[in-house]
Each structure stands twice: as structure tokens, then as C-alpha cells.
Amino acid sequence: MARIKLSGLKHSYLSNPAKDEDWALKELNLEWQDGGAYALLGPSGCGKTTLLNIISGLLDPSHGKVLFGDEDVTHASPEERHIAQVFQFPVVYDTMTVFDNLAFPLRNRGVEETTVRHRVEEIAAMTDLTAMLDRRASGLTADGKQKISLGRGLVRTNVNAILFDEPLTVIDPHLKFQLRSKLKELHSRVNNTMIYVTHDQTEALTFADKVVVMNVGEVVQIGTPKELFERPEHTFVGHFIGSPGMNIIPCEINNGSALLDGHKIKTENKAGDNDSDTVIGVRPEFVHFAKTGLDAKVSKVADVGRSKIVDIECAGHSLKMLISEDQEVPSGNTKISFDPAATRIYSNGRLCGLEAA
């Protein structure tokens, strides 16, 4: 087990990348603590699978280094890195029994048969596969097969990290929750570094201690689920995480403060002099009806059970607000205010006043 460090990592699938878009992964510096549960979250095509394959050694990066502890493993094979990986679609060896499937990574490494038996039984118990050990793996359901893939990742004792590449994609919704809790439970038991790639925010936020949010080949924010929700450092994070996403309203800047429709908006941060393309970001949870404030008009109300999502028109922009179920919605013209502690100014997508990463 070791700390994983990525330094100056870049990757392109083209042999001569020229433009910015040619890079599947733009320059990246990251450190993963030993034993942590991480999630890589981002929309499809943002480079998260590329990053995962570079960590596991299935892909050679164009630039930069991958360090496990102090050892440079940039060009080492997956086997030399002692990495386990679970893929999007379950991979089982059809002709083998469940037992042989689980034993496969150990037998390939010449582990003694008594140890293999002991270890496989232990892992089977953890993953609820004990009853099926003698069955042919090909006859199992998708979630059973994915459990085998998972078990094969856990069976070795010397793995540095276990990587998951959207492992729950083909699993039925009601089993997804079960498997996810299982993963979480396994993480606390085996205490391995786990990196979980997903485009589903619920999966990422429930599984990980720390979430790495990616967009178009770049890491936009790393933080705990709470940090990502309460203090998004990028409008993308604000929009991508949370349902509905953060309201993003173009605004003018006067002396570091945001101006919207001539009103000064109180915000948590201040804009700098050189900031351009400025917007106000505020989550729907922090928009309130008020006696004084901005003029607004309610255009739609959607009841989503425990809360209501209200669409409002304000200063030529449409905003969303999230209020509790029992709160009255004023009809027609009203006034709204933003919670100053949760309202921020962003420039070119990035949070103003933040040190350049």
C-alpha cells in the first residue's frame, strides 16, 4: 500500500497534439492518500477513465509521472504496480467456476493452493458469494458477475489501490444501492485506497471521502462532498453537483461588488480588478422570498415530494429556488434575496479571490 502521486500528468490519444482540445487530459497534479476513498466525478468524455487507466498502468501517459510512494511507476505494467481494477461491464471467465474466478489472480502469481483456498473463502464471505462458489460463473446475473469482478480485485493482499470504472452501470437500480453500501463497508474493512470513477453525483458523494470533479480533461475541484456542495470553486461544480444545480447569473462589477439590475448583491467574496466575464453563483437552496430585495415573478412551481422547485423570472434571467413543501409560494410579482454567505462571484468559471491552482 502506498500514497499515489501524479505529477505534471498529461495525455493525448493523438500522436501530435497541437490544439488544446487534442488533450484528453490536461496538466494534472494530484496526491491520493493511502487508504482513502476517492471518487472521480465528471460527465462522459471528461477524461476520468483515461486518468484511471493511467493510474492502473493500462495506458502510458504522454507526459508526467506516476509515483507510488517514492517509486516512479510511470512505465510499469499493471502487474508490477499491484493494482486491482473493476470495469464498467462485469468481466468473468465464463468457463471457470466462481471459485476459480476468484482464485485466478492468485494462481497466476503462483500462490500456494492452501492460501488460495483460504483467501478465496474469506473474500467470498465478504462479497456474499459463498453459496455460489461451485457454480459456473457464466450462469450468474449481472450483479453476481460484478461481485466476482469485485472479489477478484479484493483477493490479493498486496494491492496498492483498487480502481473502479463506473462499476454499477449495468446493475439494476435497487441492487445499485446494496452494492454501493457493500463497497463502502468493504472499504472500511480492508482499508485499501479505492478510486471510484462515475458520472453519477449520488454514487460519488455517498461513496467517497474526497471527490475529484473533472471537466474537459481538467480537475476543477477536489473536496469533501460537503465542500463541493457548500463552496463550489467552479461554476461547473455548482451546476453539476446538486439537484437542481446552482443558479448562474451574469452580473456587473463595481468596486469588487456584484451589481445585478442596478442592485448591489452581498456576496461572500469580492471580485478583483482584472476579473472578466463575471457571474453570480447561488444554489437554489439559498434563494429566499423576501420583503425587500430584487423584483421577481414566479413562473412555475414543481412539487418534488419533500420540497418544491420554483422557477422565477428575475432581471431578465430565469432562476430556480428550492423551498420546503409547506412554504407558501406567492403568486405573481414578489421579491427575492440571496443568502450572502452562500452567494459568490465567479470570473471565467472560477471562484473570484481564489489563489490560482
Add this chain to the structure above:
Amino acid sequence: MNKTVNQKAWFFVLPVLILVAFNAIVPLMTVVNYSVQETFGNNVFFWSGLTWFEDVLTSDRFHASLGRQLFFTFSILAIEVPLGVIIALAMPRKGIWVSVCLVLMAMPLLIPWNVVGSMWNIFALPDIGLLGKTLNTIGFDYNYTRQPGDAWFTLILMDVWHWTSLVVLLAYAGLVSIPDAYYQAAKIDGASSWAVFRYIQLPKMKRVLTIAILLRFMDSFNIYTEPSVLTGGGPGNSTTLLSIDLVKIALGQFDLGPAAAMSLIYFLVILLTSWIFYTVMTRDEEN
């Protein structure tokens, strides 16, 4: 529920029925008819029961050609199937060379069978053929028209050249359908290339290989044109396969009864073997 009784639908299958009757049922029944009768010419037939079947099954000549046929079929299967798989494994999976390889592979399959026979007939001639002349020049005493061993060598080589491609194409189709994740998982699991072949590639190719073996079995058991053009069954009777022998009896000697009985036995051997093979190969999928 009351169903409407309307037998007019039968008219829809009538064209197919007529077609099948004329190209399968009528010819087959004619053969069955011949196999149980004796004729002395003039289109006069006498009932002879199962005499011809007994004759064929106890004749040394039939046993000998059946033996040669089995030897031929199993030899070419033993060569073409592993060779085809090896070539398919060696073929590129990506890039422009894929189509080049596929076209090259498909080439022999496009050549008419009697042309293949003629080509090899000339290619292997010991005095002027490229293969025959070369073999003799480097010191082999090679003459496929005189020596049975050489005739067999040429015959099997010709079939391997002509039909290995079929196995290659089928095996290749099976290989490219394996998702990348399997290879990646095998890498992570530390599998050797032998283990990858044994536990991933071979199981995934099993279906197409079953079809390849079945096709090659049936085709090689029926083979007539190529050996007949190449060796004509000679030297002597040494390469007289079942189909060549059958033509000799039916059209050479005009022994319609024995020829008909032999045809039916021939047909049943192929049917039975294919059925057994298919049942065995697909049995454990059902479990």
C-alpha cells in the same frame, strides 16, 4: 375461443413446397427407389429389398474408400482448425492492415473449385510445375501422379490452401467480438498469454469454431471436384474418396442400385456425425 377455420393459408406455402419437392424430395426418393431395386436395362426394375445395402456395407471397396475419406477429413481438420486459429490470432485488430489481411484471406475462397484443382494440378507437376520442379530440384523424389504418398501430400496441401481461410475468418470474427475490458482485466489479474488464450479467447471463439468445424467436416466429406481434377482418384485407387468412388460406380459402371444404396449410407454418415458433433459441442451451454 372460437378460431376461424380457414385453410386457404396453405396456398401461401405451396410455392415453397413445390420448390423443395423438385429439388430435394423427388431426387432423394428417386435414389431411395433405385436402392431397393435391380435392373437389367430397358427400364425394367425388380424388387430386391435390402440386398444392395448389405452388399455395400460388406464390400471391401466401400470400406477402403470410407477409410480414405475419414483419413482425409480428419487430416485436414487437424491442420486447418489449429492453423486457422493461429493465423486469426496473428492478424491485426486495428488499422489499415485489417482490410488487406481480410481480402487476402478471402481470396482462395472466391476461386471456383475446379480452377483450384487445375491450378494445383499444374503447380505440382514434377517436370514443369513450380512446386513439383522445386521439390525435385532440392532433392526430393516427388511425383504426385505416380507415388500415393505424394498424391496425398498434394491433396491435403491443396485443401489446406483453399479452406483454412474459412476457419481464419470465422475465428477472427469471434476474436474481434471480445470486448477490450476482458484483456485489460486479464492484464490486471496477471494472466499469461496462454491463460488469456485458454480462458478468454478460446471460450469466446467456441461457437464460431463449432460452426467452422461442422462446415469443414461436411464440405470435406462431400469433396469431389478438387481431388477429381487434381488426381482423379489415383494413382491407382489411392486417393479415391467416397464421392469419387460413388461417381465411378454410378456413372462409370452404371450400377444404379449399389450406387443408390451407397449414396444413402454416405448421406446418413454425414448427418449422424454432424448431429453427434453438434450435440456434444452445444451440450454444456444448455446446462
